Amino acid sequence: MSEAAFDSDVRSSRPLGRLADGTVFHVPIGVMRIDGEHARCHLCGDWFRSVGAHLRAHGWDRAGYRAAFGLERSQPLEGRATRERRARAMERRRRDDAAVRAGCEIGQRSAATGELSRLAASAARGRRQPEQRRRKTLLTLASIPPGVREEAASRASVARLRAVAKRAAQDAGFADVGDLVRGHLADGGSLAGLSRAAGLHKDWFSRHLPTVDPDTAHEVAEMVSGPRPPRYDAGLARRIHGFDDVGAFLRRRHLVEHRSVRAIAEEVGMSRYAVTAAMERHGVALTPHVTVRTAAAEQARRICDAHGFADLDAYLADRRAAGWSWQRISDECGRPPTWLRRRAGPGVRPSRPTVIEDD
Numbered sequence: 001m002s003e004a005a006f007d008s009d010v011r012s013s014r015p016l017g018r019l020a021d022g023t024v025f026h027v028p029i030g031v032m033r034i035d036g037e038h039a040r041c042h043l044c045g046d047w048f049r050s051v052g053a054h055l056r057a058h059g060w061d062r063a064g065y066r067a068a069f070g071l072e073r074s075q076p077l078e079g080r081a082t083r084e085r086r087a088r089a090m091e092r093r094r095r096d097d098a099a100v101r102a103g104c105e106i107g108q109r110s111a112a113t114g115e116l117s118r119l120a121a122s123a124a125r126g127r128r129q130p131e132q133r134r135r136k137t138l139l140t141l142a143s144i145p146p147g148v149r150e151e152a153a154s155r156a157s158v159a160r161l162r163a164v165a166k167r168a169a170q171d172a173g174f175a176d177v178g179d180l181v182r183g184h185l186a187d188g189g190s191l192a193g194l195s196r197a198a199g200l201h202k203d204w205f206s207r208h209l210p211t212v213d214p215d216t217a218h219e220v221a222e223m224v225s226g227p228r229p230p231r232y233d234a235g236l237a238r239r240i241h242g243f244d245d246v247g248a249f250l251r252r253r254h255l256v257e258h259r260s261v262r263a264i265a266e267e268v269g270m271s272r273y274a275v276t277a278a279m280e281r282h283g284v285a286l287t288p289h290v291t292v293r294t295a296a297a298e299q300a301r302r303i304c305d306a307h308g309f310a311d312l313d314a315y316l317a318d319r320r321a322a323g324w325s326w327q328r329i330s331d332e333c334g335r336p337p338t339w340l341r342r343r344a345g346p347g348v349r350p351s352r353p354t355v356i357e358d359d
Contacts, residue, residue: 015045019068030070030131037079042069052077070131158211165205165212168198178216181209185223188235236278239268247282250275254284258294261286300343303333313345320348 015024026045027033033040038047041054042065048054052062055077066073076083093100110116129137141149165177174180184194191205198204206224210217233246243249253259253267261279265272279286287293300312309315319329326337333340 023068025069027069030135032071032075032077032132034076034079037081039077039079049082050078066130070134072130072132075132161208162212164200165208168200171198177209177213178219181205181213181216181220185220186234188233188238191224233278233281236268236270236274239270246278247284250279250282250284254279254287254290258290260289260291263291296339296343299335303335307333312343313348316340316344316348 015026016028018024023043025042027040027042035047038049039051040047041051041058043055043058043060046054051065055061055065060068062077063073065071065077066075078086090100094104095101107116110119169175169177169180172180174183181191181194184197185191191209192202195202195204195206236246240246240249243252250264253264254261259267261272261275265275268275276286304311304315307315309318315333316329319332326340329340330337
């Protein structure tokens, strides 16, 4: 560019806007104007062989300049001739300076192993994309047909899901996802429990197993679906002895032996909620406090048999009609007065007296 052209460009330069802190700029955000051997400064609008060297006049550094004006970190701030001179100087230093040569070899090894790319990705994670890079990305995406973009995104998503599933299987000591899922379900677990154990959302395996391992998902479909999946009884079936059927075990313990849910849970080593759910699945009617109620009924029956009455109400009504107090009845039958009063029917318990107000 000729000196006259430079002078005309500088004189005609007008600020294009201001940054958030009030700094004016003369070149669009995300654009680095380079014309042959010169580059244009955003801050003053002048042209220089090296804007990077000129920034000291404004009190700025290269990193802050690139960040403020939306430039990529690798964006040159010099004209072509200056970059070529510096490249030749760097070649001489690599040839003659052992320290520079050793540093370059370390970088080359990192690039060959992929470590450099991983470090760059880690450093860029969470960092806002510069305007210059954003424009390049949009131009690239605009040149790709929508169908191709969607297919690529789908492939990348599936690859990420399979990587997560593989890591979960390896952490649990399994060769693949299929072995992990089958082993967990065979032990009476659920896909939700497996997801939680792997540190994932509780619905992760339920949602993504058909994607990461379709064959395993089809194989275990009957175990994880339907109103009464067999896996729900697998854990309980291993803990009962002398019974081939979970339903028969629950009916025997609760309906015949009158054991409470807590007692059954302690026997099989499971939670009360698991036992209650199993009773609901097998249609076993739940009686709250069945042990206490059965014991009370048995005590009432023994009292009636000992005194020749059909039921406890008949016995209590007879004694109360004879003018006996609750304490005297308690002394006769051996049960506390409160126990007798709680179990007395409406015809035995005295009604509260009605208070008639005088007009």
